[in-house]
Amino acid sequence: MAIDISTADKERGLSDSPEELDAGALFVLQSRGSWVHCGFHLTTSIVGPVIFSLPFALALLGWVPGVVYVATAALVTFYAYSLLSAVLEHHAKQGKRLLRFRDMATHILGPGWGTFFVGPLQFAICYGAVIACTLLGGQSLKFIYLLYHPKGRMQLYQFIIIFSTVPLILAQTPSFHSLRHINLVSLLLCLAYSICVTAGSIYIGKSKDAPFRDYSMNGSQLNRVFGAFNGISIISTTFASGIIPEIQATIAVPVKGKMLKGLCMCYGVIICTFFSVAISGYWAFGNQSKGTILSNFMGDEMPLLPTWFLLMINIFTLLQLIAVTLIYLQPTNEVFEKWFANPKMDQFSTRNILPRLIFRSLSVITATTLATMLPFFGDIMALFGAFGCIPLDFILPMVFYNVTFKPSKQSMVFWGNTLIALVSSGLVAVGAVASVRQIILDAKTYNLFANV
Numbered sequence: 001m002a003i004d005i006s007t008a009d010k011e012r013g014l015s016d017s018p019e020e021l022d023a024g025a026l027f028v029l030q031s032r033g034s035w036v037h038c039g040f041h042l043t044t045s046i047v048g049p050v051i052f053s054l055p056f057a058l059a060l061l062g063w064v065p066g067v068v069y070v071a072t073a074a075l076v077t078f079y080a081y082s083l084l085s086a087v088l089e090h091h092a093k094q095g096k097r098l099l100r101f102r103d104m105a106t107h108i109l110g111p112g113w114g115t116f117f118v119g120p121l122q123f124a125i126c127y128g129a130v131i132a133c134t135l136l137g138g139q140s141l142k143f144i145y146l147l148y149h150p151k152g153r154m155q156l157y158q159f160i161i162i163f164s165t166v167p168l169i170l171a172q173t174p175s176f177h178s179l180r181h182i183n184l185v186s187l188l189l190c191l192a193y194s195i196c197v198t199a200g201s202i203y204i205g206k207s208k209d210a211p212f213r214d215y216s217m218n219g220s221q222l223n224r225v226f227g228a229f230n231g232i233s234i235i236s237t238t239f240a241s242g243i244i245p246e247i248q249a250t251i252a253v254p255v256k257g258k259m260l261k262g263l264c265m266c267y268g269v270i271i272c273t274f275f276s277v278a279i280s281g282y283w284a285f286g287n288q289s290k291g292t293i294l295s296n297f298m299g300d301e302m303p304l305l306p307t308w309f310l311l312m313i314n315i316f317t318l319l320q321l322i323a324v325t326l327i328y329l330q331p332t333n334e335v336f337e338k339w340f341a342n343p344k345m346d347q348f349s350t351r352n353i354l355p356r357l358i359f360r361s362l363s364v365i366t367a368t369t370l371a372t373m374l375p376f377f378g379d380i381m382a383l384f385g386a387f388g389c390i391p392l393d394f395i396l397p398m399v400f401y402n403v404t405f406k407p408s409k410q411s412m413v414f415w416g417n418t419l420i421a422l423v424s425s426g427l428v429a430v431g432a433v434a435s436v437r438q439i440i441l442d443a444k445t446y447n448l449f450a451n452v
Helices: 001-010 024-027 035-046 047-060 063-093 101-109 109-147 155-172 177-206 222-240 246-248 259-289 295-296 306-340 349-371 379-403 414-446
Strands: none
Touching: 001 349, 024 306, 035 177, 035 246, 035 259, 035 306, 047 063, 047 177, 047 222, 047 259, 047 295, 047 306, 063 222, 063 246, 063 259, 063 379, 063 414, 101 109, 101 246, 101 379, 109 155, 109 306, 109 349, 109 379, 155 306, 155 349, 177 259, 177 295, 177 306, 222 379, 222 414, 246 259, 246 306, 259 295, 295 306, 306 349, 379 414
């Protein structure tokens, strides 16, 4: 029995002493979940309303390159996340369970990588996602309001504040594992709105007033090239998670094989949602596909779908945005627990509850303030996606695997991983340039607290 307990403790990361687990790991990253819970978390972290941009990405790339790249991104990210899981399982067997992305970078590549690169990068991406979701939640509420009050005078910032009250309360959920039921509902919601969007696109495409469909590429040669890279960046960011190690940390020991089952569940949902929304939306609107398919549904003069149907899509979207906001708050919550909570005291003691309440509330309030100030945050997130999502989800898994397992330099695994890392590095540079160019083009429309 003593040997069994020791082995389990090693897999949890207790190989040397209890002091190794700080309050962030003990309280937020509790290892109590099953592979099913893991699948819920993974799906919420990847499948969100951002998929409404996929028809626009296909419009930038064209039919064949667009669909091929969506499929390629799905295969590469599934492979990358599987590699991350294998690396984490390997270190757990060695008696060092790594619970955070920055812990992986520190242990595998050295302290500087975790402290100065991976940690700040992950924090920026995840907190940026919180801001973006808060903004999208406000825009979704405003959309619902305008359906019934077309000449209403309420401003976007008011809807953002209203939306943020729900994450403000639910942010106090004590641990990542505590979100499992919310993330189950999130999984069902993303399936629901994907079915609705697909059905809406098919209905519009087959209606007698269907918009004229042109699948040719718009703009000059230069604009088409930059547009293609922008489309690649959008699709890459859509498949990004950025919190794979933190999700695996929620799995109860023994961990072996559970993450792969969770990934299979998640990618089953991805296949059903990503491809249906992307293909049906681009088929219905062609190169007139807008930044989000919901904008196409509204038409130029009047909605192309019944009001009740648009309302249903937006309610599903609004509710799922709450879950996505909560899951991307977890890295921030974990840092706050590490800094301000006492791991030697009970998680629900007054000593630990008070700083949790204060700093998690401040985190949501700050994100809300930034969302109201920067309603053009989508352009900034595209830049974050190029600099952050691709390195975390396309490049580092390959590097971690090659450094940890040291496959032969004559093997296909080594060169396959190296090739993916090199191509992805090129996408970072090109995607960043395309994103900066788009920011410059849109700069004339930027305005603090704009009512867009």
